[in-house]
Amino acid sequence: MTELAIGLVGFGWMGRRHTEAYQRLPHHFPEAPVPRLEVVAEVDPDLRAAASALGYRRAVEAWQEVIADQRVDAVSIATPNWLHREVAVAAATAGRHIWLEKPAGRDLADARAIAAAVAAAGVATVVGFDLRFAPCIRRAREIVAAGELGEIHSVRAAFLTDYAADPAAPHGWRFRRDLAGSGALGDLMAHLVDLSRFLVGEIVAVGATCTTVVPERPAPDDPGRMIPVENEDQVVAVARFAGGATGQLEASRVAPGRRSEISIELTGSDGALSWRFDRLNELRVAGRPSAAPSGWTRRHADGSFPGYAAFQPAPGLPMGYDDLKVLGAHELCRAVAGEAGIAPVADAVRTAAVLAAMEGSPSAERPRAVEYD
Numbered sequence: 001m002t003e004l005a006i007g008l009v010g011f012g013w014m015g016r017r018h019t020e021a022y023q024r025l026p027h028h029f030p031e032a033p034v035p036r037l038e039v040v041a042e043v044d045p046d047l048r049a050a051a052s053a054l055g056y057r058r059a060v061e062a063w064q065e066v067i068a069d070q071r072v073d074a075v076s077i078a079t080p081n082w083l084h085r086e087v088a089v090a091a092a093t094a095g096r097h098i099w100l101e102k103p104a105g106r107d108l109a110d111a112r113a114i115a116a117a118v119a120a121a122g123v124a125t126v127v128g129f130d131l132r133f134a135p136c137i138r139r140a141r142e143i144v145a146a147g148e149l150g151e152i153h154s155v156r157a158a159f160l161t162d163y164a165a166d167p168a169a170p171h172g173w174r175f176r177r178d179l180a181g182s183g184a185l186g187d188l189m190a191h192l193v194d195l196s197r198f199l200v201g202e203i204v205a206v207g208a209t210c211t212t213v214v215p216e217r218p219a220p221d222d223p224g225r226m227i228p229v230e231n232e233d234q235v236v237a238v239a240r241f242a243g244g245a246t247g248q249l250e251a252s253r254v255a256p257g258r259r260s261e262i263s264i265e266l267t268g269s270d271g272a273l274s275w276r277f278d279r280l281n282e283l284r285v286a287g288r289p290s291a292a293p294s295g296w297t298r299r300h301a302d303g304s305f306p307g308y309a310a311f312q313p314a315p316g317l318p319m320g321y322d323d324l325k326v327l328g329a330h331e332l333c334r335a336v337a338g339e340a341g342i343a344p345v346a347d348a349v350r351t352a353a354v355l356a357a358m359e360g361s362p363s364a365e366r367p368r369a370v371e372y373d
């Protein structure tokens with residue numbers, strides 16, 4: 001396959017990132033099929049015009065036209081969560097490969113329905129758990145798998161952000177159960193659960209305290225009218241991993257001063273590692289206290305880190321979030337070619353099962369088992 005014809009649904013924030021990633025793919029992965037921007041569906045007419053200007057051959061209002069277009073090989077789904085299931089099931093059933101934004105629907109039932117359609121159709125999938133693609137995270141996974149940290153006994157992860165910290169911030173789809181499903185759980189905690197599972201292994205039990213801090217917000221079109229917030233603003237969770245580690249996971253969309261602060265630390269019997277999103281290309285690693293050098297050492301990504309060499313020939317140059325999307329587009333090509341991917345929808349189902357257990361648990365102090373099947 002030399003070309004991959006793309007259909008995209010939802011040309012908002014993530015839809016534009018997918019588009020840009022497709023356009024940049026040949027620069028970074030010249031051996032991959034060249035994406036061809038075939039058709040985009042977007043309900044906002046201004047965004048449809050923008051999508052046409054940025055290279056799509058056709059811009060339509062109804063997403064069903066994307067699925068029906070026989071030229072389309074793969075569909076990017078970047079709508080609000082409530083449409084993930086309907087569009088993904090239709091795309092899979094029509095034999096289209098899928099790059100689906102996280103969290104793969106509103107809840108576990110949505111994620112399972114998508115996975116079932118994908119399995120029945122045998123199409124390739126990538127879910128937008130972008131942190132998996134970061135070269136330092138891939139290296140961290142290698143370090144854990146090589147046993148460099150010994151027995152991992154502690155996982156600390158946080159995703160703290162302030163996009164909803166101002167009570168005057170307007171209501172939107174992210175605050176509605178019917179459109180988003182959960183709040184900070186699906187939006188932010190999903191990344192932490194996915195990342196922890198990717199690095200440390202399966203989570204067997206969780207407890208979580210979910211809190212709605214701002215109970216109502218002004219309507220976007222009428223600031224004098226208040227609308228209830230239907231899902232949680234913050235989650236504090238405790239997790240038990242199959243390998244024996246205990247995790248503390250915290251997600252908040254109402255944390256003043258925090259601007260997309262994502263971090264993870266693993267502590268084991270022989271060492272520890274630490275990574276944070278705002279230092280995407282830097283991994284801090286420590287050995288035992290008696291090892292030399294003692295304390296943290298910094299490892300900057302270079303060509304030996306998975307994925308890095310596609311971007312820079314020299315070590316230690318900063319990569320950014322958009323580069324992770326290019327790696328996501330490459331994952332899609334790899335999956336379409338039949339290679340084992342690192343972010344298939346089956347993983348999103350397992351992450352959704354952990355989130356469901358968090359939501360169903362009475363509190364962080366009272367964990368319950370995760371039911372995967």
Ligand SMILES: NC(=O)c1ccc[n+]([C@@H]2O[C@H](COP(=O)([O-])OP(=O)(O)OC[C@H]3O[C@@H](n4cnc5c(N)ncnc54)[C@H](O)[C@@H]3O)[C@@H](O)[C@H]2O)c1
Nearest residue numbers: 010011012013014041042043044078079080081101102128
């Ligand atoms: N991977 C990540 O880290 C990450 C980051 C942000 C958002 N997301 C996910 O991406 C998805 C989209 O989020 P966003 O921030 O881009 O939202 P957004 O609101 O910016 O964009 C969504 C777009 O979908 C369009 N849309 C709505 N209904 C539609 C329909 N019926 N047909 C076609 N288009 C329709 C909207 O007009 C809008 O332009 C969500 O599932 C979100 O969770 C993932």
